[in-house]
Amino acid sequence: MSERPTHIVTGGTGFVGSAIILELLERSSARIVGITRPGSEGATARLHGVLREAARLYGRGDALDVAIAERVEGVAGDLHAEGCGVEPRPDWVGAELWHSAASLQFLDRHAESIFKTNVHGSEQVAALARAAGVGTINVLSTAYVAGTRSGVILEAPAEVMDEGTNNHYERSKIAAERIFEAAFAGERLRILRPSVVIGHSQTRAALNFNGLYGFIRGVYKFRRLMERTQRDLGSRFALRMIGDPAATLNLIPVDLLARDAVALSLADAPPRYYHLTHATPMPTCAALDVVFDTLEMPGPDFTDDRGEFRWIDRKFNRRVDFYTAYLVGRKDFSRAHVDAVVPDSAGARYVLDEAELRAFCRWYTDGPLAARKPLPESR
């Protein structure tokens, strides 16, 4: 039997899960087992393909190809099946499990699917962890289990109830945390809470286009929509948005989040809650100006009164309503637990200024957005 530690990862083909696997490959000698839907190509081939793609997007080229081939194994599984539909192996006893599989959907029509993946799926992962006899569990949650609260947010159990949340996604993540808290009370359970995850800190590349990218896409599409009916409108019209001068936007590059998460694991951090967030987030209004400028639109006029909205502002704000919850109110995510274990935390040292944010936005607008299929003319 191998002397190397084993890490079992759910969501290894996702944005965060794949970054964690790459980090584990670089920083440890661990063997990785990815519980993965097999798709048409098989679990291992699918997982290897995503990891190789991520490694290239993140500037590692083929440097990790051998490690991926030799140390990563895909095991076909399904979060929706009992015990994830996986038969635990003897060498999984004492392993470390990372649960990063999640639905990032947020629309009301997907409520059932969100809860099925994030809540029912967590129950199945908890059952698998128990059956396998894993030694440590890392649950990738979200810093936004804080819901509508503002001010200092401690690394502590989520306090809010359903009415204190903004959407189904937040509610499902709170419920998922509670499943693990109940199942593994007093055991080695770490709840890891990232803020808004963005691309790689050096290449800016991302595998997933939710969060910041979803907002950029929302603004971009609104502009195009308005211009399909009235040419050039987007470049000559400043939209009004709710703006909070005190608010900050907490963005964390995926590689830095993975580095801190793996650093916690390697340091054998105690079972606690950890905010994997940016230590000095930038003001939200400045960040929004960068987003609009990248899209060649006048910066938004900020107001704290929806009564000042014109009809077009109401249309716009309704379209990006999901994101508004993350643009108002100041949340100061305490990082005391992370900093105590990882004094040189990547999230603490990283500087995200306007130029850097612009580079992230440009990567998305010049890449995936520009590569969308051309749409038919309507004139």
Add this chain to the structure above:
Amino acid sequence: MSAPVVVVGTGRCGSTLISEMMRAHPRVLSVSEFFSFITDLGALIPEAFPTAPLTGAEFWRILAGCHPRQNLLLRHGLRMDEVLFPPPERRDLIEAGVPALLLTTLPHLSDDPEALFAALEAEIRTWPEAPVGDHYRALFADLQRRLDRAIWVERSGGTLRIAHRLRETFPEARFVHVVRDGRNTAISMSRHVGFRMALIHFQLLELLGVDPFRDDDRSELEDLSDELAALLPEEFSAKAFWSYDLAPSICGHYWAGEVRDGLAALASLAPERLLTICYEELLERPRETVTRLGAFLDLGAPDPRWIAASTAMIGQGRSDWRALPDRARRDLDEACAPGFAALADAGIGDYT
């Protein structure tokens, strides 16, 4: 011989009334909703104006296509007043799909539109390769011969959007531009099946990133609101269609954009080739306005019977923006403002 006439407007501006007046004229071939339906309510505009020459068979495919948007509406019982064929009880035809030309244009010209359709098909399919403008001219000339009319006048709802293409395609044509208060136009659009579909389609197109009627890629489905997702062709229902909140302000915004671009497209026409008619003028001074329209047709001495018949067709507009609640009225005013400014710059109407 008088040059043909193309009537353009934003749609819901009173241009249908102009079509009806044209139809009453003994020397005019009134071609109705031709470009609306062959472009599937504006969704297939480049396809209807190809830049390369095409054969008669290819041209026939433009005319006789069973297009998805208008046929989806028909299958769900969402029938525009403009659609004259097939009768609602002909479910077999409706389920099979109805060619664009048969919906409105031919039923206005013949009591047996299917026979006329078949006759045109037999002839047009044999036509040699030619630019699309020549094909359109040949089609209208054929209909003029069949019906013994001196000139053709085409009028489709919303063709101000393609005024630049119509000018390029028919450089010899004269244009009638029908203008109506954008606020009343917008209210009317927000209730009209065709305009609702066209504006909903714009939203589906931009938010989904593909034309959902031509591409089954749904990878950006998450960017559609629940209400819009219910209007995808695979989910569509009449209830979802009418439930969708298409505020008059959105239509006002559309109207303003159309007016701005349309005026720019028509600006360089010589004065004798452009007649602008305000719908409100038609209501307030019907005889004078109809007489002006008759003179523009350039078909000889004024025909008093036609002027009388046309004047008698004029009723009252049904939309009244003043009846909207305060907030909706303000929104609509704001949305229409760029269009009013463009009209004022062009010296058209008084919509203050």
